[in-house]
Amino acid sequence: MTMEAFDLSLADPAPPPGLPDHLLALWHDARGDWQTAHALVEEGLTPPACHVHAYLHRREGDMSNARYWYRRAGEVAADGPGETEYRALLARYLRPNQGDRGALPQS
Template sequence: MQFKTFLQSISASAPPPGSSVYLQSMWYDAKGDWHEAHSLVDHLHDLTACRVHAYLHRKEGDIANADYWYRRADKIRPSVSLQEEWEMIVKALL
C-alpha cells in the first residue's frame, strides 16, 4: 500500500484490510482515537510496538513514559513534530 492510499483510508470507518496491528494503531491515532490506538500496542513488546507506543505517549504528553518506550524501541525521541513522526512511522510500516 502506498502512503497516499493509507492517508485516504483515514476517512473510512475501518483500517485498510490486512493492515498490521501497528498500522491499525497509527490509523486509529490519525482518526483521533488515542485510546484505541494505545490498546492495540500496549500489550506488545517487540521493537515496532515499542516504537509506536513511544510515539503515542509522546503525543499524550507523557514524555517520561515516552522516553522509556523509545529506549525499549532502541530509539531516541525525535526532534520533529508529532505529524512528522507519525508520517515517518507510517512510511516505515508500509
C-alpha cells in the same frame, strides 16, 4: 500499501484489512482515537509496536513514558513536530518487511 492509500483509508469507516497492530494504532490515532491506538500497542513486544507506543505517549505529553518506549524500541526519542514523526513512522512501517525486527526480549 502506499502512504497515499493509507491516507485515503482514513475516510473509511474501518481500517484496511491485514494491517499489523502498530499500523492499526497509527490509523486510529490519525482518526482521533488515541485510546484504541494505545490499546493496540500497549502489550506489543515488537520494535515497531514499542516505537508507535512511544510516539503515542509523546503525543499525549507523557515524555517519561515515551522515553521508556523509545528505549524498548531501540530508537532515539523524537523531538521534532508530532506530524513529522507520524509521517516518518508511516513511511518506515508501510514498506513490506521493513522495520520489524521481531519480538523484543522480556524485561
